[in-house]
Amino acid sequence: xxxxxxxxxxxxxxxxxxxxxxxxxxxxxxxxxxxxxxxxxxxxxxxxxxxxxxxxxxxxxxxxxxxxxxxxxxxxxxxxxxxxxxxxxxxxxxxxxxxxxxxxxxxxxxxxxxxxxxxxxxxxxxxxxxxxxxxxxxxxxxxxxxxxxxxxxxxxxxxxxxxxxxxxxxxxxxxxxxxxxxxxxxxxxxxxxxxxxxxxxxxxxxxxxxxxxxxxxxxxxxxxxxxxxxxxxxxxxxxxxxxxxxxxxxxxxxxxxxxxxxxxxxxxxxxxxxxxxxxxxxxxxxxxxxxxxxxxxxxxxxxxxxxxxxxxxxxxxxxxxxxxxxxxxxxxxxxxxxxxxxxxxxxxxxxxxxxxxxxxxxxxxxxxxxxxxxxxxxxxxxxxxxxxxxxxxxxxxxxxxxxxxxxxxxxxxxxxxxxxxxxxxxxxxxxxxxxxxxxxxxxxxxxxxxxxxxxxxx
Numbered sequence: 302x303x304x305x306x307x308x309x310x311x312x313x314x315x316x317x318x319x320x321x322x323x324x325x326x327x328x329x330x331x332x333x334x335x336x337x338x339x340x341x342x343x344x345x346x347x348x349x350x351x352x353x354x355x356x357x358x359x360x361x362x363x364x365x366x367x368x369x370x371x372x373x374x375x376x377x378x379x380x381x382x383x384x385x386x387x388x389x390x391x392x393x394x395x396x397x398x399x400x401x402x403x404x405x406x407x408x409x410x411x412x413x414x415x416x417x418x419x420x421x422x423x424x425x426x427x428x429x430x431x432x433x434x435x436x437x438x439x440x441x442x443x444x445x446x447x448x449x450x451x452x453x454x455x456x457x458x459x460x461x462x463x464x465x466x467x468x469x470x471x472x473x474x475x476x477x478x479x480x481x482x483x484x485x486x487x488x489x490x491x492x493x494x495x496x497x498x499x500x501x502x503x504x505x506x507x508x509x510x511x512x513x514x515x516x517x518x519x520x521x522x523x524x525x526x527x528x529x530x531x532x533x534x535x536x537x538x539x540x541x542x543x544x545x546x547x548x549x550x551x552x553x554x555x556x557x558x559x560x561x562x563x564x565x566x567x568x569x570x571x572x573x574x575x576x577x578x579x580x581x582x583x584x585x586x587x588x589x590x591x592x593x594x595x596x597x598x599x600x601x602x603x604x605x606x607x608x609x610x611x612x613x614x615x616x617x618x619x620x621x622x623x624x625x626x627x628x629x630x631x632x633x634x635x636x637x638x639x640x641x642x643x644x645x646x647x648x649x650x651x652x653x654x655x656x657x658x659x660x661x662x663x664x665x666x667x668x669x670x671x672x673x674x675x676x677x678x679x680x681x682x683x684x685x686x687x688x689x690x691x692x693x694x695x696x697x698x699x700x701x702x703x704x705x706x707x708x709x710x711x712x713x714x715x716x717x718x719x720x721x722x723x724x725x726x727x728x729x730x731x732x733x734x735x736x737x738x739x740x741x742x743x744x745x746x747x748x749x750x751x752x753x754x755x756x757x758x759x
Contacts, residue, residue, distance in 0.1 A: 644664075
């Protein structure tokens with residue numbers, strides 16, 4: 302038994318040395334010893350200062366104006382005169398991306414409940430204490446693939462809506478009964494500008510690194526490449542969007558129903574829902590008569606600047622569990638193989654913005670797609686991503702997230718970790734994380750607690 306433990310320890314130390322985790326450890330002098338635990342548990346959402354939501358360090362005064370204008374636009378509540386609807390999930394970007402600060406993810410109190418109209422009602426999968434959710438159908442009634450967003454609210458019956466516009470919600474109940482309904486929750490956009498500036502070559506080099514260890518653990522991974530130019534997309538649950546501008550334009554149209562310069566056509570083509578006072582299509586564009594910037598920029602340009610200049614979350618070096626537990630958890634996280642996908646650090650390349658140029662990005666993601674098995678598969682295809690593939694979710698800011706996984710199915714970090722393990726079946730491949738989760742499960746309870754404390758420190 303001691304020999305087996307020794308072999309595992311040596312393998313862990315080898316991986317640690319290969320990944321250079323020692324360079325990530327902060328210089329500290331105080332040490333806190335974790336008391337023995339009978340069973341590891343998620344420490345829960347870290348309290349205190351959000352440590353997120355502000356601008357990235359090093360912006361010029363001019364760049365800060367773009368950030369501020371973008372944040373104001375991101376938090377703004379839009380109404381029907383601004384083009385909201387006819388179908389939508391909410392009326393503000395900031396309403397969905399709110400935890401723990403603007404730019405984050407789903408808040409503790411779901412704003413979709415209050416937003417639901419009397420006519421529409423609240424869909425059964427949305428609750429006040431549950432995550433913000435968008436709904437997608439896997440297939441159309443005729444059996445062809447769907448995969449698109451089916452909105453949870455309409456403008457019908459709302460103040461300012463055309464009286465002739467009478468829309469019903471999709472048949473969510475029928476879709477659920479036939480296993481045709483899946484959910485997504487908002488992805489945090491903290492540090493998104495840094496992620497945007499990571500060169501493809503850096504992602505590719507990291508993909509090729511430590512090939513023997515990855516192969517031994519069953520880890521592969523591949524980028525979701527743009528079909529036209531072959532470059533690597535990196536935003537969204539399946540890394541389906543190439544840039545923050547595209548990410549913003551699509552979300553404005555899909556989540557709020559507001560057409561823009563990138564997505565110019567209404568998703569709902571009922572003419573009775575496009576009459577006055579709804580603005581012309583596209584609803585929101587750059588105002589070419591305004592001679593100053595950022596004032597005249599379109600909303601999606603402002604969204605993109607806000608996200609581009611939004612700082613990454615600030616980790617804690619001693620909460621929860623104390624610095625020593627977090628230090629041990631960091632080594633174990635690497636030693637059992639988590640860091641082979643959740644890469645601790647990548648580096649940006651050249652940028653026209655000095656604050657984004659040649660920066661170390663502690664995102665804990667390789668930005669690649671990985672097979673996650675039937676347990677997490679949603680059977681939605683996006684770009685080159687298959688139904689069982691998801692982008693490695695960046696873990697920075699995890700300390701203050703409430704809901705986990707692409708559909709927000711749990712608020713327990715330990716449950717989320719176990720959900721990464723999934724055997725293959727006739728439809729989907731086994732999860733690439735199986736061996737790593739087995740390694741985690743073989744840790745003793747104190748070691749598991751150290752890993753959880755480390756994750757909740759990020």
